[in-house]
Amino acid sequence: xAWWRSISSKKFFWPFIALLFLLVFxxxxxxxxxxxxxKEGHLYGNVIDILKNGAPIMILAIGLTxxxxxxxxxxxxxxxxxxxxxxVAMLIGGDLHGVPKNPIWYAMVVAVLVCIAAGLWNGMLVSxxxxxxxxxxxxxxxxxxxxxxxxTNAMVVWxxxxxxxxxxQGYVFGLPFSIxxxxxxxxxxxxxxxxxxxxxxxxxxxxxxxxxxxxxxxAKNILLGVYAFSGFCxxxxxxxxxxxxxxxxxxxxxxxxxxxxxxxxxLGGTSLNGGKYYLVGSIIGALIVETLTTTIYAFGVxxxxxxxxxxxxxxGMCLLQSSKFRSMIAGAFTKKELxx
Amino acid sequence: xxxTAPIVEMKKINKTFPGVKxxxxxxxxxxxxxxxxxxGQNGAGxxxxxxxxxxxxxxxxxxxxxxxxxxxxxSPLAAQKLGINTVYQEVNLCLNLSVAENIFIxxxxxxxxxxxxxxxNRKAEEVLERLNIRIDVTRTLASYSIAIQQMVAIxxxxxxxxxxxxLDEPTSSLDEHEVEQLFKVIRKLRDEGLAIxxxxxxxxxxxxxxxxxxxxxxGDFVGEFETSKLPKLELITKMLGKELSEFSYSAKSGQKxxxxxxxxxxxxxxxxxxxxLQGSIAPFDLELGQGEVLGLAxxxxxxxxxxxxxxxxxxxxxxxxxxxxxxKSTINSPRGAMMAGIGYCTEDRKNEGIFAELSIRDNIxxxxxxxxxxxxxxxxxxxxxxADELIKVLGIKTPSSSSEARQLSGGNQQxxxxxxxxxTKPIxxxLDEPTxxxxxxxxxxxxxxxxxxxxxxxxxxxxxxxxxxVLRCSSKVAVLKDKVKIAELHGEEMxxxxxxxxxxxxx
Numbered sequence: 028x029a030w031w032r033s034i035s036s037k038k039f040f041w042p043f044i045a046l047l048f049l050l051v052f053x054x055x056x057x058x059x060x061x062x063x064x065x066k067e068g069h070l071y072g073n074v075i076d077i078l079k080n081g082a083p084i085m086i087l088a089i090g091l092t093x094x095x096x097x098x099x100x101x102x103x104x105x106x107x108x109x110x111x112x113x114x115v116a117m118l119i120g121g122d123l124h125g126v127p128k129n130p131i132w133y134a135m136v137v138a139v140l141v142c143i144a145a146g147l148w149n150g151m152l153v154s155x156x157x158x159x160x161x162x163x164x165x166x167x168x169x170x171x172x173x174x175x176x177x178x179t180n181a182m183v184v185w186x187x188x189x190x191x192x193x194x195x196q197g198y199v200f201g202l203p204f205s206i207x208x209x210x211x212x213x214x215x216x217x218x219x220x221x222x223x224x225x226x227x228x229x230x231x232x233x234x235x236x237x238x239x240x241x242x243x244x245x246a247k248n249i250l251l252g253v254y255a256f257s258g259f260c261x262x263x264x265x266x267x268x269x270x271x272x273x274x275x276x277x278x279x280x281x282x283x284x285x286x287x288x289x290x291x292x293x294l295g296g297t298s299l300n301g302g303k304y305y306l307v308g309s310i311i312g313a314l315i316v317e318t319l320t321t322t323i324y325a326f327g328v329x330x331x332x333x334x335x336x337x338x339x340x341x342x343g344m345c346l347l348q349s350s351k352f353r354s355m356i357a358g359a360f361t362k363k364e365l366x367x
Numbered sequence: 368x369x370x371t372a373p374i375v376e377m378k379k380i381n382k383t384f385p386g387v388k389x390x391x392x393x394x395x396x397x398x399x400x401x402x403x404x405x406x407g408q409n410g411a412g413x414x415x416x417x418x419x420x421x422x423x424x425x426x427x428x429x430x431x432x433x434x435x436x437x438x439x440x441x442s443p444l445a446a447q448k449l450g451i452n453t454v455y456q457e458v459n460l461c462l463n464l465s466v467a468e469n470i471f472i473x474x475x476x477x478x479x480x481x482x483x484x485x486x487x488n489r490k491a492e493e494v495l496e497r498l499n500i501r502i503d504v505t506r507t508l509a510s511y512s513i514a515i516q517q518m519v520a521i522x523x524x525x526x527x528x529x530x531x532x533x534l535d536e537p538t539s540s541l542d543e544h545e546v547e548q549l550f551k552v553i554r555k556l557r558d559e560g561l562a563i564x565x566x567x568x569x570x571x572x573x574x575x576x577x578x579x580x581x582x583x584x585x586g587d588f589v590g591e592f593e594t595s596k597l598p599k600l601e602l603i604t605k606m607l608g609k610e611l612s613e614f615s616y617s618a619k620s621g622q623k624x625x626x627x628x629x630x631x632x633x634x635x636x637x638x639x640x641x642x643x644l645q646g647s648i649a650p651f652d653l654e655l656g657q658g659e660v661l662g663l664a665x666x667x668x669x670x671x672x673x674x675x676x677x678x679x680x681x682x683x684x685x686x687x688x689x690x691x692x693x694x695k696s697t698i699n700s701p702r703g704a705m706m707a708g709i710g711y712c713t714e715d716r717k718n719e720g721i722f723a724e725l726s727i728r729d730n731i732x733x734x735x736x737x738x739x740x741x742x743x744x745x746x747x748x749x750x751x752x753x754a755d756e757l758i759k760v761l762g763i764k765t766p767s768s769s770s771e772a773r774q775l776s777g778g779n780q781q782x783x784x785x786x787x788x789x790x791t792k793p794i795x796x797x798l799d800e801p802t803x804x805x806x807x808x809x810x811x812x813x814x815x816x817x818x819x820x821x822x823x824x825x826x827x828x829x830x831x832x833x834x835x836x837v838l839r840c841s842s843k844v845a846v847l848k849d850k851v852k853i854a855e856l857h858g859e860e861m862x863x864x865x866x867x868x869x870x871x872x873x874x
Contacts, residue, residue, distance in 0.1 A: 223741045224737075234724050237719045238713075238718070238722060239722075242734045244702070245702055
């Protein structure tokens with residue numbers, strides 16, 4: 028049992044089991060779920076779709092993980108995705124022959140910078156003014172969509188500049204390009220926080236902000252930094268979203284993404300109470316969310332009850348991850364054994 | 368004390384935690400109408416015993432009887448229903464609610480399904496009346512002193528069914544007057560027939576209030592004694608299992624060191640001139656030289672902590688100047704103070720000091736790392752070296768430096784905070800109540816460490832509520848009263864009497 032204890036005590040063990048459970052379910056009940064075909068040199072199939080569609084949430088979840096580790100929250104990320112999409116679309120322009128107004132790299136850089144500025148704004152409100160994170164980011168949650176609408180003149184902008192499609196629709200070595208963005212971002216973030224003291228500082232601020240300040244940590248700048256980083260991630264995510272559909276829609280781009288991303292982080296084992304965080308866990312969490320969505324479609328759950336089904340599954344998974352619940356279940360079993 | 372049957376009897380209680388035998392065959396008896404003190408060092412098993420009694424833990428073996436009937440409380444609530452009530456060290460009340468609400472939270476008197484405020488306030492006044500307290504119960508708890516809050520916590524658990532009252536370190540944040548106030552209440556309740564279990568680290572208080580003492584040591588039952596028949600020194604030897612000659616060692620070395628320090632204290636490390644902050648502490652002058660230990664003596668709320676916070680940059684002065692090593696300082700944050708070589712161990716370890724979920728190692732190296740910045744990341748090897756060395760030097764009792772800090776006892780957490788600042792190799796270290804809430808043995812160890820550090824040339828500001836401790840460690844003493852530094856005592860003036868006279872005289 029020692030191996031079991033050591034494995035099951037690993038933080039991303041239970042999220043991983045939850046994901047596995049979903050996949051096994053599909054193996055038996057969803058026909059062709061795991062079928063992967065090669066078409067035009069690309070891989071096609073449900074599994075590939077999960078990676079591709081899940082990429083924007085995974086990118087958001089990376090940024091949110093750090094925010095949540097500081098006991099904060101950023102609910103503006105979905106709206107910031109729309110801002111990013113709007114800015115990049117306007118700068119590239121909707122020329123029907125696909126001739127970009129500005130260089131594509133320039134448009135992308137500006138869009139991400141705007142999103143970092145949005146993140147800094149959130150960070151200022153939280154760290155300098157001392158607003159509660161949910162209220163501070165609520166401002167951009169609302170205003171962000173407005174800003175996105177203003178940038179696109181309240182229209183849906185369609186893009187025809189082919190190279191830009193690589194981000195959301197391209198394939199490299201048969202896999203969606205966006206998944207490489209996720210992997211690179213994950214590696215960079217992990218290195219930056221775990222190979223430097225940053226990760227420890229973030230956790231310290233999340234566990235006990237006062238003690239962190241008294242220990243000489245510049246807690247305010249750490250907070251500012253994580254919100255800016257979350258803005259950065261939302262910016263990248265927005266580029267992918269825009270590129271996937273080759274259009275920017277201020278009203279609908281990234282709609283509800285913040286909740287999926289928060290769910291991904293929590294499913295991944297990072298507590299909303301701040302402290303220890305698990306980047307890989309958040310990615311697994313995002314995969315769970317996306318697999319669930321895909322399963323519901325592929326399985327043919329009627330759309331009117333699909334949200335209810337999703338909620339029930341998420342509820343079950345949260346229970347599975349609660350160590351208290353698990354010990355209750357285990358306790359129930361051992362009691363039975365004793366009474367026999 | 369008539370030898371009637373005990374109200375609570377615990378027999379041969381055993382409790383083992385992974386790796387630690389917390390209690391082995393401990394017996395404990397509590398009678399009606401007595402105040403019983405539970406004494407022992409950290410790790411002696413006091414808290415474990417109390418937690419078994421109050422249903423937080425379940426004993427591995429052994430029996431508990433209440434009025435002769437076996438009980439098996441499986442939660443604090445179950446214990447409460449049996450009439451066993453606990454008031455914990457950290458007051459667990461809601462500061463933003465009124466006194467009456469705090470007393471009746473969860474059991475509010477209702478009328479027609481709504482809270483009957485009038486009768487609730489009246490009943491609250493009655494309960495407090497029983498404790499001889501007359502206050503406006505409709506004001507928020509935050510507007511009263513900690514002593515009153517403590518008594519509200521007691522009032523909360525007192526109802527007609529209360530048979531046993533457990534007070535866990537109730538006096539640790541009270542000043543002398545408040546302690547007397549609390550003791551009056553305790554005596555009154557005792558005379559009404561309540562059985563009171565009193566846990567404290569203050570020896571004097573044990574003798575003032577208790578009728579009987581049970582001593583534990585390393586989870587073993589040492590004995591049950593009548594307080595009047597157990598001399599203080601004997602109690603200490605029973606608790607420590609040490610000889611008396613060892614105990615007096617640190618007092619002597621303290622005096623020896625004091626002379627050395629005066630000669631050594633040439634280079635000034637910290638100089639404050641009319642340094643102050645409106646509403647926090649009146650402008651004060653201060654001089655701290657190399658190898659000096661400056662004791663801050665004063666009652667609770669006299670401005671000791673405020674002075675420390677000002678020097679460490681937590682609060683920013685609005686008048687006067689501070690010089691570090693002769694240079695005018697512009698410290699305006701803890702970070703700035705740290706960079707200037709000042710360290711501060713807070714009195715509030717739980718809220719301002721310890722990172723409960725981080726490892727002991729991370730807790731120790733955090734300040735060094737904060738000074739180095741994000742990118743000069745200490746290698747895990749270096750981290751381990753720093754942590755292990757300090758764990759050894761300070762005698763922190765832990766199986767490994769990777770255990771979470773919350774698993775440590777209070778005294779060891781205190782040492783972890785000391786280790787955190789020592790790791791930064793500071794020139795000035797401010798220790799705010801480093802001995803609060805920890806046992807005699809750990810206190811001695813910590814004071815020994817303070818003296819050692821002084822010998823190594825560190826400037827130390829030492830804050831303690833116990834004048835005896837201040838005197839034992841310090842080379843000079845600043846006396847504070849009502850947020851004003853009223854005197855500085857040197858050499859022969861440094862006696863408990865003189866401190867008290869100074870405070871009473873209110874020069």
